[in-house]
Amino acid sequence: MKPVDFAAFVDELARLSGEAILPFFRTAIHAADKSQGGVFDPVTEADRAGEAVMRRMISQNFPSHGIIGEEFGSQAPDADYCWVLDPIDGTKSFISGMPVWGTLIGVTHKGNACYGLMHQPFTRESFSGDGSSALWRGIGPNQQPAERKLRVRPCESLAAATLMTTHPALLAEGTLDAFRRVEAQVRLSRYGGDCYAYCMLAAGHIDLVIESGLNPYDIVALIPIIEGAGGIVTTWDGGPATKGGAIIAAGDRRTHEAALALLRL
Template structure:
């Protein structure tokens, strides 16, 4: 039985959240903004905080009973049935260095599981939207159309994307090395943009580690709604409990092959 369709009002609100964050990011892009270092040594700017503030205000006005889990201002009403997970600028390091390949991430969880995900690329003006009960869509200056993953004959023919090899530490490093060694091509960089490229059929695998919930929860509805597979490294659906290691593939057989390599002793 197919999943129930995500309510239209939630889809509409997700679009408004992304539009608000996009406006802030576009206004501040390539400005001389002060950059602070957070406790985890990741950078943050006034643009990150302004964007998340605008998004939180829209949620509070539309659904004051919903929870929010945001990168910049933490968690409120965590026990709500519906919780919005926000990363106002995913790829702040790119944003502060004038690189346009940063995005805004919006996820909506119901009972801890993602039912809606949105990737918005403010400077490219591109957007992927996935939600339960419907196909993923991709929107750019040409309009909106369905996004679909591509088939892959196996890892030997696969293009693998990851933000950085430095995210694979400890036992994750040899696991990633096995996967990288079996693939045809491995490319780094991209942050959230990688997941959109996979959903639109331009790559085969995205593998990452050391992610926070707001870094990955938007992606599962997008990838699965485009015909792909997204799990953690144990093959389980992603959720708030995911340990930060995720694996996406457009082709289910390719996903299974990659998962086996990640789990090999």
């Protein structure tokens, strides 16, 4: 499958999932709690509708491919090509009417993240990457379609860095102290954003994203975007990020190394 055909198919997945999800945004939608008494983990009819349409299209067009999705589980996850889907990354923002959520569509080839897209149908923008380049597409100041290449910004030290995490309360047990060590060293720390934070890193607006307790569908689509923009995404021990866990993304390898040193203490 040629890259241009692959990208076009992902764009179609994003369009159709957006059509399924967007009618529910900023409505009186009910959110069920998947946590079973733990930290509130909402799921909505919009989540399920968005994933269902993507899974149906993938199965029709690529029946030999695997699928890992947040809402409907795994199907042939060890296939050479595997689609990793999160229909609404940032459901808490979605049900609060905040536009910092997005649909994550990632693809792995033999376990390596090879293509990813984050689509936000409400703001009409998308961030995509294949590990060697990354692109933003949206609406420009003249209200016409626009696009530009994504590039991380240089950041020589933690003292000059802007750090984001979705929220410290969501960090996995035993990781908060490590996060706080890095947070104490940076110039600015901001909370919120989910997948948007990673895309803002790829776009050169922030320098670090540190989180823990992630699943593959939370991060796989974002890896080729950040790497395509010149950044780096690893686990806290410096390993591959495709299986999730404790994740650090950085635009500059110098800040990545400095943050890792503090996380490992």
